[in-house]
Amino acid sequence: MRKFDVVVVGAGPAGGQCARWLAKSGYQVLLVEQHETFEKNNFSSAATPLETLEKFDLPEDVVGSFWHNLVIVTTNLTRNWDAPQTLGAVLNFAKLKQFLADEVKSCGGEVWLGCRYVRYVQTDGETRVELKPRGREPITVKTQVLVDATGPARAVMYPKESEKPAFFKPSGIEYLIEVSDNDYDKYAHSLWFFLGHKWMPKGYSWIFPMEKPRLKVGAASYRLDHKIIKHTESIRYYIDLLIHEHIRAKDYRIIDTHGSTLHYSSGLRDIYYRDNIIAIGDAVSMVNLLGGEGIRHAMHCAEIAGKHIQQYLKGQSASFQEYQKELYQKFYRTWNLSEKICKQRYLIESDEKIDEGVSYLTPLDTQEMMDIVFYYKFNKLSKSLIVYLIRKIRSWWKAKYVMKYKS
Numbered sequence: 051m052r053k054f055d056v057v058v059v060g061a062g063p064a065g066g067q068c069a070r071w072l073a074k075s076g077y078q079v080l081l082v083e084q085h086e087t088f089e090k091n092n093f094s095s096a097a098t099p100l101e102t103l104e105k106f107d108l109p110e111d112v113v114g115s116f117w118h119n120l121v122i123v124t125t126n127l128t129r130n131w132d133a134p135q136t137l138g139a140v141l142n143f144a145k146l147k148q149f150l151a152d153e154v155k156s157c158g159g160e161v162w163l164g165c166r167y168v169r170y171v172q173t174d175g176e177t178r179v180e181l182k183p184r185g186r187e188p189i190t191v192k193t194q195v196l197v198d199a200t201g202p203a204r205a206v207m208y209p210k211e212s213e214k215p216a217f218f219k220p221s222g223i224e225y226l227i228e229v230s231d232n233d234y235d236k237y238a239h240s241l242w243f244f245l246g247h248k249w250m251p252k253g254y255s256w257i258f259p260m261e262k263p264r265l266k267v268g269a270a271s272y273r274l275d276h277k278i279i280k281h282t283e284s285i286r287y288y289i290d291l292l293i294h295e296h297i298r299a300k301d302y303r304i305i306d307t308h309g310s311t312l313h314y315s316s317g318l319r320d321i322y323y324r325d326n327i328i329a330i331g332d333a334v335s336m337v338n339l340l341g342g343e344g345i346r347h348a349m350h351c352a353e354i355a356g357k358h359i360q361q362y363l364k365g366q367s368a369s370f371q372e373y374q375k376e377l378y379q380k381f382y383r384t385w386n387l388s389e390k391i392c393k394q395r396y397l398i399e400s401d402e403k404i405d406e407g408v409s410y411l412t413p414l415d416t417q418e419m420m421d422i423v424f425y426y427k428f429n430k431l432s433k434s435l436i437v438y439l440i441r442k443i444r445s446w447w448k449a450k451y452v453m454k455y456k457s
């Protein structure tokens with residue numbers, strides 16, 4: 051029977067990065083993925099700040115396009131924050147996962163694609179993992195540590211669907227479309243987010259650029275009752291709306307349609323570890339609900355896990371309790387606050403409130419907007435709120451007294 055130091059189940063950004071980190075540190079690693087190619091599960095829009103490329107040493111090959119501009123459109127407003135320098139990238143999700151898997155192999159690890167995790171058994175102090183390669187007999191391997199990086203499936207931590215607790219389940223669908231060069235140029239170098247009841251009630255939609263002349267056009271719905279809105283159309287309806295009413299594309303071709311449903315544990319109540327098993331990435335709700343950004347956080351979490359797995363394998367720690375503590379220290383407050391804001395914005399507010407919220411943001415510079423959208427520094431909002439209120443009071447003063455005096 052083959053024996054590994056670590057078996058990582060799921061070759062998304064979390065599993066790929068964890069396996070890469072451990073293989074680089076000299077451990078015998080096996081990374082298994084149920085899909086036979088990375089093109090098959092290419093669901094993510096994969097917009098990310100530049101930091102992701104630098105922090106995780108990712109090559110330009112995995113980038114679809116770079117952007118330096120943020121645009122927010124509501125039912126009645128459009129606001130734009132531009133920078134002279136590159137702010138981030140839209141990744142090619144399949145290429146990112148392929149790159150991480152290739153790195154695992156080049157560091158001496160093994161990657162088994164088209165191989166589904168079935169179950170684990172603890173016998174005589176050993177962990178045996180049963181895997182099912184497509185079209186072949188099941189294989190069992192031994193491991194010292196087993197990693198659940200199966201994203202929303204949480205296949206290792208929750209073997210039975212019936213045992214899973216209730217999750218918050220926002221769904222997203224995205225089209226990869228090819229448009230004319232003229233249409234593409236309007237959206238090149240920018241991340242466009244659409245809020246408000248016209249564009250995407252109970253959620254948001256987006257247009258992100260990929261390689262010329264391709265655009266990612268998508269929409270996400272939080273799929274819970276809205277305080278005001280009683281009826282919504284299908285997610286695809288809102289994607290079509292963007293294509294026909296915003297891009298106004300006459301000639302376009304749909305290259306690919308993909309999507310997925312996140313399973314987020316409200317209040318971060320996931321199972322983070324059990325004996326020598328540890329969960330990472332979306333399997334422990336590392337995606338931030340506000341804008342659905344999860345790749346950077348999944349990779350960050352994978353490295354934190356990598357460090358704790360190393361300590362465990364060296365006999366320096368007997369459990370993964372400290373891993374959970376470290377994740378809580380880094381994410382707990384911010385993730386809970388993001389969840390609250392997300393529910394307020396997407397499931398309670400009126401269209402006027404959403405317009406007003408985006409108006410508050412107008413006084414902010416581009417860096418401050420990046421701090422809010424990607425770094426969740428919500429304290430920056432107080433500055434914009436103060437400037438907004440001063441402006442409101444000034445215009446009210448002008449209308450009430452100055453105009454009266456003139457007349």
Ligand SMILES: Cc1cc2nc3c(=O)[nH]c(=O)nc-3n(C[C@H](O)[C@H](O)[C@H](O)COP(=O)(O)OP(=O)(O)OC[C@H]3O[C@@H](n4cnc5c(N)ncnc54)[C@H](O)[C@@H]3O)c2cc1C
Pocket residue numbers: 059060061062063064065066082083084085091093094095096097098165166167168199200201202203205221222223224268309310311312330331332333336337342343344345346348
């Ligand atoms: C529509 C949409 C758009 C998004 N856009 C962005 C974005 O713009 N920017 C961003 O940063 N994030 C975005 N995200 C979130 C981001 O994609 C996820 O947070 C991220 O992929 C999580 O990585 P992960 O490795 O934890 O999980 P996943 O990427 O879900 O990977 C889990 C892997 O485990 C495999 N697996 C599952 N069960 C088994 C099994 N039994 N055996 C073997 N393998 C198994 C799956 O096939 C999969 O490959 C988006 C998500 C969605 C749904």
